[in-house]
Amino acid sequence: MDCESCESPTFVMALDMGATFSGAYLVEMRYCPDHDLHRVYGERRLDKFRTAMSYDAGNGTVTFMGPEDTAPIDRQLQYFKVALTGREDWQGSQEAPAEHEWVARHLQDLGVALAPATVVSEYFRGFFAHAWVALEMAREMSKPGAKLQVVVTHPACWSGGTQERFRRAVQDASIHDSIHWEDEAIAALRGVVYEMRGRWDHYAQGGDSIMVLDCGGLTADAGLFRFKGNMYDLAHGSSSVSSRSQLLGSLGIDQRFRDVFQRLTRSALSPESREVLARDIANDERLAMERWTTMLRRPGQNQIQSGMSVRIAGRTHHITRSEIMTQVFSDYISGLVSLVSCLYEHEVSHRGVAPKVLLVTGGITMGGLVLGLIREQVRHKYPGLEISLPQLQFRWNIVAYGAAHYLVNGTMPME
Numbered sequence: 001m002d003c004e005s006c007e008s009p010t011f012v013m014a015l016d017m018g019a020t021f022s023g024a025y026l027v028e029m030r031y032c033p034d035h036d037l038h039r040v041y042g043e044r045r046l047d048k049f050r051t052a053m054s055y056d057a058g059n060g061t062v063t064f065m066g067p068e069d070t071a072p073i074d075r076q077l078q079y080f081k082v083a084l085t086g087r088e089d090w091q092g093s094q095e096a097p098a099e100h101e102w103v104a105r106h107l108q109d110l111g112v113a114l115a116p117a118t119v120v121s122e123y124f125r126g127f128f129a130h131a132w133v134a135l136e137m138a139r140e141m142s143k144p145g146a147k148l149q150v151v152v153t154h155p156a157c158w159s160g161g162t163q164e165r166f167r168r169a170v171q172d173a174s175i176h177d178s179i180h181w182e183d184e185a186i187a188a189l190r191g192v193v194y195e196m197r198g199r200w201d202h203y204a205q206g207g208d209s210i211m212v213l214d215c216g217g218l219t220a221d222a223g224l225f226r227f228k229g230n231m232y233d234l235a236h237g238s239s240s241v242s243s244r245s246q247l248l249g250s251l252g253i254d255q256r257f258r259d260v261f262q263r264l265t266r267s268a269l270s271p272e273s274r275e276v277l278a279r280d281i282a283n284d285e286r287l288a289m290e291r292w293t294t295m296l297r298r299p300g301q302n303q304i305q306s307g308m309s310v311r312i313a314g315r316t317h318h319i320t321r322s323e324i325m326t327q328v329f330s331d332y333i334s335g336l337v338s339l340v341s342c343l344y345e346h347e348v349s350h351r352g353v354a355p356k357v358l359l360v361t362g363g364i365t366m367g368g369l370v371l372g373l374i375r376e377q378v379r380h381k382y383p384g385l386e387i388s389l390p391q392l393q394f395r396w397n398i399v400a401y402g403a404a405h406y407l408v409n410g411t412m413p414m415e
């Protein structure tokens, strides 16, 4: 049989630009829809790295920062993806989102006059160039008949307007003539199910459904997959999958903590001293945020059992555990739980069967605290639901991984 498509390599490069971390994944396939061929030949990945640009206030330009690049802290631009969302609804609140205000101020303080879409576009130009080198694409594409497909992921919960702004920004980067767009919720679900293939027999035999909760910097995605016999069907729009997604991220938690710090500063110091000590306070805030971030992402659940101390203008102040729980975490955790409930209840009312397991992934759940809080609340609500263990905290990007496997996805026998 002489079929060019069956014999030549198709490379699928998936790029996932997160609000806080980005990653890429490459799959080499023999792919031919005419002969129903979709076989993986090889894979390569780019580990997660911080999403950041370095900016030059002098000439007003921004440059992509790869995992090895460094720039002084005050010249690093982060979270700029958030600026694309404009004033979208965060955590179900109709008010202007604090996170967005904060990001706008961050861009302004740095003196960045570029439009958010321009920054995103520059980021993609650098991201693609970096991935091209790191994934050795020049060598791969020199193979006879090699074809390239580029997949870019985006949050499912963005409004049409934001998705449009994002797609245009990526297209302006001119990285590839045609880009396949993937929904992050579906990509995360596919990534987890596919990566753990071979471990689902028990659930597959029962025709069970499982859920994946991916907690990102900007969004939270919940996906549900229903086993039907011993075949996978994780294609977008398949009757075996459903998803829910919300603008609800770890950036929000960080912002709540920053609010707590700033309230404390206001109550501890008079307006006059706040003005005089502005520079010291800004430095104290930076140190408090660093400690907060480290603590949150550290494994183990008891880090804030006794609360947390912060320094403000030379004096130590204590924030109690219950203040942290009510003022920082409550919206976030209940938002995550309601996403899970939404899928769970839907499954129960449509099939009369409850999902069997919830797998939790995403950067913030690497620290035991958030995972512990999710577990506590979900268990309380659904005692029969099994909750995943942290071996699912992939070092690489599970969203990029799932997106890169989108062609593998028709239906395939389990291993």
Ligand SMILES: [Zn+2]
Residues within 6 Å of the ligand: 003, 004, 005, 006, 007, 032, 034, 035, 037
């Ligand atoms: Zn063929």
